[in-house]
Amino acid sequence: MYGNLIEQKPSPPRGDGQHLLVVVDDPRETELLATTLGLAGYRVGTAGSGAEGMARVAQHRFDLVVWDAGLPNAEALARGRRMAPADRPPLLFLATCDSLQTLVPELGPERADYVTKPLRIAEVLVRVQVLLGDSRPSRRTDVPCYGDLLLDDAACRARRGPRPLDLTPAEYRLLRHLLANAEHVLSKEQICRYVWGDFRGDQAIEKLVSRLRRKVDQEEPALIHTRRGFGYWLGCADR
Numbered sequence: 084m085y086g087n088l089i090e091q092k093p094s095p096p097r098g099d100g101q102h103l104l105v106v107v108d109d110p111r112e113t114e115l116l117a118t119t120l121g122l123a124g125y126r127v128g129t130a131g132s133g134a135e136g137m138a139r140v141a142q143h144r145f146d147l148v149v150w151d152a153g154l155p156n157a158e159a160l161a162r163g164r165r166m167a168p169a170d171r172p173p174l175l176f177l178a179t180c181d182s183l184q185t186l187v188p189e190l191g192p193e194r195a196d197y198v199t200k201p202l203r204i205a206e207v208l209v210r211v212q213v214l215l216g217d218s219r220p221s222r223r224t225d226v227p228c229y230g231d232l233l234l235d236d237a238a239c240r241a242r243r244g245p246r247p248l249d250l251t252p253a254e255y256r257l258l259r260h261l262l263a264n265a266e267h268v269l270s271k272e273q274i275c276r277y278v279w280g281d282f283r284g285d286q287a288i289e290k291l292v293s294r295l296r297r298k299v300d301q302e303e304p305a306l307i308h309t310r311r312g313f314g315y316w317l318g319c320a321d322r
Contacts, residue, residue: 120207147214216236264316274314
């Protein structure tokens with residue numbers, strides 16, 4: 084039944100001793116990230132350059148890498164051409180808005196994500212937790228869903244019936260937010276702050292919603308709707 088929303092209770096962003104590598108050339112950002120992630124329960128190593136980061140990834144096995152997208156080798160690391168698929172750690176890029184155009188094509192919904200600068204530590208912790216989710220299957224008790232729309236938060240994958248949805252990280256976050264608030268209208272500002280952490284112009288959110296709608300609503304009934312002048316909502320329109 085489309086009104087039956089099964090929602091998992093969010094757990095606090097807390098690590099289980101996973102080994103993270105922070106590759107940032109700003110000593111203040113490095114200290115902030117290393118200290119915060121350490122206090123959150125992760126083991127943290129650091130590198131101050133792209134070359135040092137690539138060397139450490141090649142020499143040691145990390146559960147996740149936090150990488151400043153402004154450093155060299157960001158795109159090569161995202162493609163993972165220098166290592167076997169099983170050895171590629173999940174990647175969280177720290178990006179400026181200007182760098183997203185070149186970075187986003189390298190990202191996929193499964194193994195890489197980004198946060199924009201200036202950093203919001205709460206967002207960093209949440210993105211890290213999501214990317215590491217598939218290493219903690221015992222914590223997944225329920226699957227967020229609405230009708231035949233299913234989300235797998237551990238792998239950051241979505242499915243409409245038998246059809247997998249090829250979503251970008253921003254599209255996945257938008258769909259997750261709409262699903263978590265199913266049958267409730269969300270304003271553009273609410274959506275922007277969840278997806279990007281700050282407010283963007285109307286055109287940015289309209290384009291994002293349009294791309295997501297084309298991927299989700301290839302089957303009937305349509306699930307993503309516009310309430311003109313108010314925002315967007317997910318649900319069955321004829322309920």
